[in-house]
Amino acid sequence: MMQEGEQRAWLQREAMEWENEGIINDEQLNAILSRYDMPTNSRDETTTKKDGTSQSIQVMSILGALLVGVGAILFVAANWKELPTFAKLLLLFGTTYSTYFAGWNLKYRKGTHPKLGEALLFLASLLIGATIFLNAQIFNVNADAHWLLLVWLIAILPYGYAFNSSGILVLKILVFALWTVFYVGQNSELFVGSFGIFMFYLLLGINLYGLGQIHLKFESFSHFRELYQGSGLFFILISYFYFSLETPFRHTLTRIEPLTGMLQALFILFMLISVIMIVQSALLCKKHENSKYELIELILAFAGLFAIWMLTIFKDSLAVSHVQDYGLNQLEPGTATLLFILFNLMFFILTIGSILIGYYRSILSFVNIGMGFFMIGVLHLYFTTLYRSLPRSLAFIVGGIILLLFGWYMEKKRRSIINDIKEGEHA
Known part of the structure; x- marks a missing residue:
């Protein structure tokens, strides 16, 4: 059998x-x-x-499109002051929508060069961003404003599905992540803002992963499931890596003020969407039993986020000490160390979980993302624990040997998992 x-x-x-x-x-x-x-x-x-054909054709086409786009932007920028306003607008909008039309024509209408058409559609979505920012410059709008990124996101929002383009969907996710950095950063101090940015990134990761699960309901777009889940997994793990550091809790947590205004509303909205995504994933488990492990991963990620949120609210109840040199409050070393251990444990549980899910579902990207963050986590633990307890020269020698052996083992394990996946696909 x-x-x-x-x-x-x-x-x-x-x-x-x-x-x-x-x-x-x-x-x-x-x-x-x-x-x-x-x-x-x-x-x-x-x-x-x-x-x-080969996947390399698509990669080369996209790289070519990027080079053309960068070259065109640099050429226009070099001659920007000499062009009248009407010519600038005509050039920007004409180039963008001509590129869209050419991509659509090659991919759908004629269908003769679908890979090249895909690359041109991706290029046109990049040009939309350039058009928005250059128009802001023409009409003396602050080009550093975060809302311009939001306008770019809204402008390309339907094209990923309309053109069945993974590249545009990835661009959409990146633009939203960049907007988060600008929006949160502009409304808080830089160092304290990093704590808030990664809280939002963790929510973004949970929402993206849950959104990928929901794609199981739609036959036409089910192939985008892995793209959203892979992106979500990346944001979840990079956020937990940040929170696995000791600095955010020892130095930053006590300086954070409660969220107010639009930041608070946005955070609550993200939280509600995350709860909806988790509930939807739980309902899908009844139909897709194999997705129960992904539900566990989502619940763990959300539980850690909720704990971090509670820490920001009740930080005054934690043991703190006063630093005379800087006049700042910080957590007692014991409390900070406990949080350091707990969030490192959570980080490694999630990385190992992503590897196991990737192996079980035969998704190489999950394995690679999990392996990569696992290695980063181990390196971080070495330089924050073992390195401090050894003489400097001995620490470098021991560290080098450990890294060589660990790198060899992890690469061997990664190749073994990839081979098992490929053998399962072609058995």
Whole structure:
């Protein structure tokens, strides 16, 4: 009798054969693969090989589009003052929408060069941002204003789905993350603001991961599930890495003022969306039992965030000491160390969880993200604990040996997991 892994590999091969024979279409194939938590991009990779093309073509096309975009922006910037306002507007809007039309034409209308068309659509979405910021400059609007990033986000919001473009969706996520940095940073002190930024990033990660889960409900867009989940996982782990440091709690927590105004409203909105995402993921577990581990990952991430939020509210109840040199309050070393241990434990649980989920669902990006953050976490622990307790020369020698052995082991383990995933896909 076939094991579960063999059954999943068999079903994956059969479903791809059904699609090739015309029994089911592309959307139905993605729906079948998503139902059993299998990667939905396997069909695209197989089709690419059959067509004699390669993923490198798309990468080269996107890189070429980026270079063209940067070159065009630099050329316009060099001659910007000499152009009249009407010519500037015509050049900006004309170039942007001409690029959109060319991309749509190549990818959909003619369909002769879909990879190049995809790259041009991505380039046009970048040009929208350049158009917005240069128009702000033309009309003497503060180009540093965070709301210009929000306008850019709104402008490209529908295009990721309209053009079925992963690149545009990634750009949308990056623009929103950048807006968060500017908005939170402009409304708080720089160092204290970093604490707030990573609180928002943790919420963003939870929401993105939950949004990826919800894509299981939509056959047409189920192949975007991994993109949202991978992005969400990155923001969750980078946020927990920040909170696993001792500095945010020892020096920063006592300086944070309660959120007020729009920041408080935005934070509460993010929290409510996170709760909705977790509830939706729990409901999906009834239909997709394999997603229960991802629900656990989400709940753990949210629980840690809630604990951090409570710390910011009740920070005055924690043991603090007064630093005479700077006139600042900070947590007692014992309290800060306890928080350091707890959030390091949470960080490593989530990184290991992402590796296991990636291995179980055959998603290499999850494995790579989890492995990467796991190694960063181990390096951080070495330089904040063992390094301090050894003489400097001995610490470097021991650290070098540990890093070499650990790097060798982690790379060996990563390759083993990737090979197991590939063997499961092609068994």
